[in-house]
Amino acid sequence: MIALKLTQIGNSVGLILPKELLARLKLEKGNTLFVTETAHGAVMLTPYDADFELQIEAARKIMKKRRHVLRELAK
Numbered sequence: 001m002i003a004l005k006l007t008q009i010g011n012s013v014g015l016i017l018p019k020e021l022l023a024r025l026k027l028e029k030g031n032t033l034f035v036t037e038t039a040h041g042a043v044m045l046t047p048y049d050a051d052f053e054l055q056i057e058a059a060r061k062i063m064k065k066r067r068h069v070l071r072e073l074a075k
Helices: 019-025 050-065 067-074
Strands: 006-009 012-015 034-037 043-046
Touching: 050 067
Parallel strands: none
Antiparallel strands: 006 012, 034 043
């Protein structure tokens, strides 16, 4: 378990992530983290955007169904 300390950053409060954790999550300055609450009330930080994944899956279905239309448009 890694303990993180909240710190004052201007008028906000920030969380400093150690570089080992950043490397493990494959994050760097400027990346976005998403906060989700689990069914048991725990909070999860992740670089994974569930909404984006749903949009990509919908796009894949459309592209598969309308493959011939997309090929014609690409000409």
